[in-house]
Amino acid sequence: MEEKLKEINNQDLLQIYRLxxxxxxxxxxxxxxxxxxxxx
Amino acid sequence: MxxxxxxxxxxxxxxxxxxxxxxxxxxKRKLDCILDEEKNDNERLSIVRQEIENRLxxxxxxxxxxxxxxLEKQLEKCNIINEWNNxxxxxxxxxxxxxxxxxxxxxxxxxESVNACIKKILDSFKKxxxxxxxxxxxxxNYARDYMEKILSNASNEExxxxxxxxxxxxxxxxxxxxxxxxSIYLRNEKKINKYYETRHLEFLKNHKDSEISDMxxxxxxxxxALKGNDIYLEFQKFVSGEYSVSDFKEAEILKKRDTxxxxxxxxxxxxxxxxxxxxxxxxxxxYKYLLSDMKDKLDKKxxxxxxxxxALKEIxxxxxxxxxxxxxxxxxxxxxxxxxxxxxxxxxxxILTDITxxxxxxxxxxxxxxVFEKLTQDSTIIEVLRLISSNYLYFVSxxxxxxxxxxxxxxxxxxxxxxxxxxxxxxxxxNNVALLDEKQMKQLIVDxxxxxxxxxxxxxxxxxxxxxxxxxxxxxxxxxxIINSGLNIxxxxxxxxxxxxxxxxxx
Numbered sequence: 001m002e003e004k005l006k007e008i009n010n011q012d013l014l015q016i017y018r019l020x021x022x023x024x025x026x027x028x029x030x031x032x033x034x035x036x037x038x039x040x
Numbered sequence: 041m042x043x044x045x046x047x048x049x050x051x052x053x054x055x056x057x058x059x060x061x062x063x064x065x066x067x068k069r070k071l072d073c074i075l076d077e078e079k080n081d082n083e084r085l086s087i088v089r090q091e092i093e094n095r096l097x098x099x100x101x102x103x104x105x106x107x108x109x110x111l112e113k114q115l116e117k118c119n120i121i122n123e124w125n126n127x128x129x130x131x132x133x134x135x136x137x138x139x140x141x142x143x144x145x146x147x148x149x150x151x152e153s154v155n156a157c158i159k160k161i162l163d164s165f166k167k168x169x170x171x172x173x174x175x176x177x178x179x180x181n182y183a184r185d186y187m188e189k190i191l192s193n194a195s196n197e198e199x200x201x202x203x204x205x206x207x208x209x210x211x212x213x214x215x216x217x218x219x220x221x222x223s224i225y226l227r228n229e230k231k232i233n234k235y236y237e238t239r240h241l242e243f244l245k246n247h248k249d250s251e252i253s254d255m256x257x258x259x260x261x262x263x264x265a266l267k268g269n270d271i272y273l274e275f276q277k278f279v280s281g282e283y284s285v286s287d288f289k290e291a292e293i294l295k296k297r298d299t300x301x302x303x304x305x306x307x308x309x310x311x312x313x314x315x316x317x318x319x320x321x322x323x324x325x326x327y328k329y330l331l332s333d334m335k336d337k338l339d340k341k342x343x344x345x346x347x348x349x350x351a352l353k354e355i356x357x358x359x360x361x362x363x364x365x366x367x368x369x370x371x372x373x374x375x376x377x378x379x380x381x382x383x384x385x386x387x388x389x390x391i392l393t394d395i396t397x398x399x400x401x402x403x404x405x406x407x408x409x410x411v412f413e414k415l416t417q418d419s420t421i422i423e424v425l426r427l428i429s430s431n432y433l434y435f436v437s438x439x440x441x442x443x444x445x446x447x448x449x450x451x452x453x454x455x456x457x458x459x460x461x462x463x464x465x466x467x468x469x470x471n472n473v474a475l476l477d478e479k480q481m482k483q484l485i486v487d488x489x490x491x492x493x494x495x496x497x498x499x500x501x502x503x504x505x506x507x508x509x510x511x512x513x514x515x516x517x518x519x520x521x522i523i524n525s526g527l528n529i530x531x532x533x534x535x536x537x538x539x540x541x542x543x544x545x546x547x
Contacts, residue, residue: 001084004041005091010534013091015042017541020085023049027078030056034067034074 102272111263118256124240127430130232134164137432168235180366182206183216257465269524278532285533296512305493315513320469348405358395422470429459
């Protein structure tokens with residue numbers, strides 16, 4: 001992945017960073033949903 | 041790579057979506073799957089972050105050029121030349137004009153500023169080898185007692201208590217001290233002049249005056265050249281917000297270039313030359329009110345000359361009355377009661393008001409005499425501006441007449457800006473145009489630049505448009521400086537975007 005990243009332009013690098021952050025947020029929400037189910 | 045990542049995430053979401061959560065076991069399985077994905081994603085994020093940091097590092101490693109700071113320190117040393125500025129009397133050289141004006145302004149507002157100001161004035165006298173004691177403050181006992189406290193290095197709290205106690209006996213303590221300082225200066229004026237003269241002669245033993253002024257020009261040019269294409273400074277202007285990436289869009293820059301320059305006339309030197317003349321013209325517009333007042337003064341030379349002695353005579357008379365009044369109050373009466381306090385205070389206030397008025401008249405008369413001694417109707421505008429910028433009181437009083445709501449801090453900034461500006465020796469217009477020629481100026485400038493195929497118009501120079509014209513030309517110069525420094529504006533935009541994102545993420 002490191003090598004591939006070196007090749008891409010600044011805009012794409014920024015977009016990848018944002019995408020990962022968004023996905024992490026999604027995962028966090030999914031975890032919370034399970035937790036809520038557990039507590040029911 | 042973005043597509044690859046997107047489809048990976050979509051696939052994961054689809055899988056997660058169908059995983060059952062009906063039992064504790066199933067929920068645990070789903071959670072494990074999410075935690076696994078989270079671990080992978082955090083690893084991915086750290087790799088991307090590392091790549092971003094690598095790209096930012098070339099900016100983070102930029103360093104300030106030490107040479108610039110060193111040259112600026114040397115330039116500051118050249119300020120010694122202000123000490124033998126022909127347009128200053130010892131009063132201004134000691135900065136009494138500034139301090140006494142501040143004292144006058146603060147006296148009803150803030151006691152700590154008043155005390156700080158008084159201490160600065162005491163230091164100014166000390167610097168010219170005049171050490172003041174409480175005995176010098178002989179206009180009234182309350183002012184003398186307060187000065188005694190200040191001279192004893194009492195704390196602000198002690199000074200506050202002392203002031204409160206004395207204030208109820210005589211509310212004019214600070215005004216009295218102000219007048220007392222003016223009187224002390226006049227009594228010692230010859231001695232103070234001698235002090236500055238001796239220092240100057242001492243300097244001339246090993247140097248020439250021109251050495252310092254030449255050095256000042258050389259250092260200023262060197263600093264300007266180094267700053268103009270310094271990549272660190274240019275970059276910092278973006279970081280601090282002084283520059284915005286959107287100000288340097290290529291299409292906008294080209295449009296501005298075409299507005300002012302014909303083909304082949306667009307060069308860096310032409311830009312600098314135009315900028316210099318526009319700034320000189322702007323100074324002329326900004327200080328039109330002062331220049332026209334100076335013209336009036338020169339027109340009324342006979343009427344205004346020699347009023348100094350009259351004011352001085354009145355001052356001496358009133359100072360003697362003030363001292364007598366104080367002595368009379370302190371004398372123990374042989375018979376009967378001490379003179380009524382109210383009557384004494386009434387008389388004291390009246391003399392103090394008259395004396396203050398006469399000192400103002402005296403300051404004005406001294407300034408007028410200086411104008412008549414140094415300037416004529418043929419003096420160039422730069423000579424007139426140099427005289428104006430050497431006299432703080434004149435500058436402040438005329439500026440306040442124009443706009444009484446203007447804050448003193450802005451006036452001070454403008455005064456210092458003008459002083460620094462006229463100390464520069466590199467002028468095109470201001471040192472060639474006499475005070476009386478200023479009317480034809482617009483046409484003169486436009487004709488000169490049109491000849492050089494620069495498309496400047498009278499419209500560009502109108503009072504409402506001049507700021508815009510200067511800002512356009514400055515924008516073109518800034519753009520050229522950025523390019524010459526080797527800074528890539530797209531890279532800067534990337535830096536600012538990354539920085540914003542990383543800072544937000546770190547919060």
